[in-house]
Amino acid sequence: MKKRITGVILTLAILLVIPLQGLAATPKETVETGVNKVLKTLGDPAFKAKPKDQQIATIGAEIDNIFDFKELSRRTLGKQWKKMSAGQQTEFVELFKELLQGVYADRLLAYSDQKVIFDKEIMLKKGRAEVQSYLQTSDGKKIPLFYRLTDKSGSWKVYDIIIEGVSMVKNYRTQFRQILAKDSPDKLLEILRDKVKKS
């Protein structure tokens, strides 16, 4: 009797573990699922009927599932990140997220009738990955759009986008470095606040 119970428990344990292993999404799956979901929303007539800022808010929420904005903020600020207080860091992540969500959503809306082709998935060093995708425009051009992901948080999330060879993190880092060279982090936050308010 004891043996049977043990057997049942063991079988259940194994059965429980297997689906969990299967559920762990690869980097490519994460990006593909996330982006396709956004594209599907973009194509939905009910969505198209909504006002623009609601549209951007909806897409922003979906993007939040695949992006790790804290990681993005850390890498963009580099050394300066540690120099900021916890409150400043939190506010920075929030503002940066709002800015980028708006921009990314806006761009997706503009390119909503284009095809997105997912290509290679490359594993990089130190627990990072790159997923390569291409935007097929109506006039025949293929724009390379690469996502960089890390699974530090437990699941794969995007921390950088590279469009035609231009890394977003590297680009913003130069801009922020310029500002922080002469001004305090509070000034940077102020500039971000104004920027987000305007858009």
Place this chain on the structure above:
Amino acid sequence: MSVDPARKALYLVAVTAFVVVFCGYTPAGAFNNEPLDNTLLLAQAETPQGEVPDQAEQDEDDEYDDDEYDDDEYADDDVDLISDPLIQGNTDFYNFNDTMYFWLLKPVSRGYGFIIPEELRVAVRNVFYNIRFPVRFINCLLQGKGKKAQYEFGQFFINTTVGFLGIANVASNYPHLQPSKEDLGQTFAVWGIGQGAYLMVPFFGPYSLRHGIGAVADTVFDPIFWLFDDLYVSLAIRAGETVNDTSMRIGEYEALKEAAIDPYVMIRNAYVQNRNKLIAE
């Protein structure tokens, strides 16, 4: 400005001779992927067939760091990517270009875009791209990229014949016949020449000193430059080409500005990153 036709012809012959001597390509050879044994390469370095060096592989050792986030990682980090000693003048020229875009180029391009259907504008772009074949082809050879030169030739041949002098981009059906564009600025980079200072050129946009010199010198290989005696006609054609290209790209510059905290820095940084990518390919 008129150039003596005899001298022009001589230059053309010299360029053609150069091309003929340094490649043994036949049209048939352009279609297969095996290396031609009688190919003479200027350098041994060659892009492996069908493979573009991944940005990923190059970036692996770059400033994306580990969990510790050492300060060393950013200590001597060249975040600016290019030296900008002329930043005062460059900023003024940038503002000028920005104004020119919104006041002149964009309205003209939009009007043009409303009148001319997209298919026709794409055809015009394709024709210009096809005509510029010598520039890209020669630069492939100068960098020792024999395979890529083959693809360029294959693309040119198909698009000129089946594609009616370049109007139709038939070669787009063959993914390997879509090599990325080479220019003299990239050739200089491959040869090891440093990029020099950043230049924001009025009307023309962002350049590095190396790229700027290369772009000027590239006109020697550009058939359009030779086809017309009058400099002003050549410039007018260049302007028309710019309007045509811009009409299909309206919104991109605006999006860039929207995303930027500091547009001048963003564009400078994006320019250098993009050039580095093109050079690597």
